[in-house]
Amino acid sequence: MTETTPRSLALLGLGPMGGPMARRLLDSDGGLTVWNRTSTKTEPLVALGARAATSPADAASDVVLTVLPDLDQVESLLPGPGGLLAGWSARGTARPVLVVHGTVSPIAVAAFAERLLRDHGVTVLDAPVSGGTVGAENGTLSIMVGGDREAVTLVEPVFAAMGTTVRYMGPSGSGALAKACNQIVVAATVTAVSEAMLLAGKGGLDLSVMLELLQGGLADSAVLRQKGHRWISNDFDGGGSARNQLKDLRFILDAATQEGLELPLSNTVRGLFDEMVARGDGALDHTGIHRTLVLRGGVP
Known part of the structure; x- marks a missing residue:
């Protein structure tokens, strides 16, 4: 990876959008951990060079991208011995970045970001995408990003592998808005x-x-x-x-x-x-x- 890309990267949620987004990341760099509740969805990506995690805790990386329908599903990845928080703690990951690519409530994601930073030191970026499955497959998504500007700069090379129009919109909730x-x-x-x-x-x-x-x-x-x-x-x-x-x-x-x-x-x-x-x-x-x-x- 280049100096501006995160040391480790994971994508959780391999549905119609997450699967092709993961493939674009593998084409761009190759260093990617993937996880999905239905583990068979990881198999085509493993064949392309991805590492399949056994749990969200096992997928805990410097930057974790989530491609899930709503914030409830993202929150469900966090608690317990198999959750992201336990994984980050076990690895001693300082200030991990959690990216929410799903379309979520601007109000709820801003509150979620504030809570995770305050209680766990996790920086949340809301970065919903537009362009449909065609855009995901072709790497031509429009990605609108809200959250900490420094964290966005860290993750921008990742976004660039998946989208052609990537714009920083402002503080937490701005991407969702x-x-x-x-x-x-x-x-x-x-x-x-x-x-x-x-x-x-x-x-x-x-x-x-x-x-x-x-x-x-x-x-x-x-x-x-x-x-x-x-x-x-x-x-x-x-x-x-x-x-x-x-x-x-x-x-x-x-x-x-x-x-x-x-x-x-x-x-x-x-x-x-x-x-x-x-x-x-x-x-x-x-x-x-x-x-x-x-x-x-x-x-x-």
Whole structure:
């Protein structure tokens, strides 16, 4: 490793985003420990040169990246003899850095960072990512970072291996707040495209041609480029779940309330995703909001 990279690095959480992020890190440097609750997910990475940890304690490194859905899952890695805190203590690691790559509450992660630094000497960076699985696979993620500036400087070479747009946003919670702003646009976009495709279909238009027109004009977006096929095939399995999109929307509205803001569009979109999840479609890709609009008769 170079002088500016951490002496040891681990990534915990090898789901749809964490797995390809780990592969990018292995391509960049090779010195990586990985851990996942389902241990079989570590096997392809071990074949590429990673070390598989047997527990979070065994994965405790100078810098630990977590790619997990929410802060509760990150906190569950910390306590007990098999937890990160025990691992850092056993190694005598001074001022470890814990990176939260998941989309979490800006309010909660700021409090979490304050508590871990005060009680355990652990520096927490909130560094959510955007770009989907395609961005994770290609190393072109957008990474928005909040927390201690000195720690961010230490970890920047790691971020650079996974993303092409890496920006420091400010103190703890700032990265999560930036991701909340990103998710306003993402959630609204998938809903708007769903409404457009619903209207086009009801009006007898060719949806493939409609998609081509949208992609060729001002309405184009990464959502259309990466996920446009879903509205054509009507296949909403897999991908970024509606359940997680709803979680993000709740964080957005909590942050807005703290700032004394009303976000009427986000509130409306949240209501639609509430309905989608309540219908039992929470595991579908968030573009499946189209199905919710169809089931309610196309009246948003």
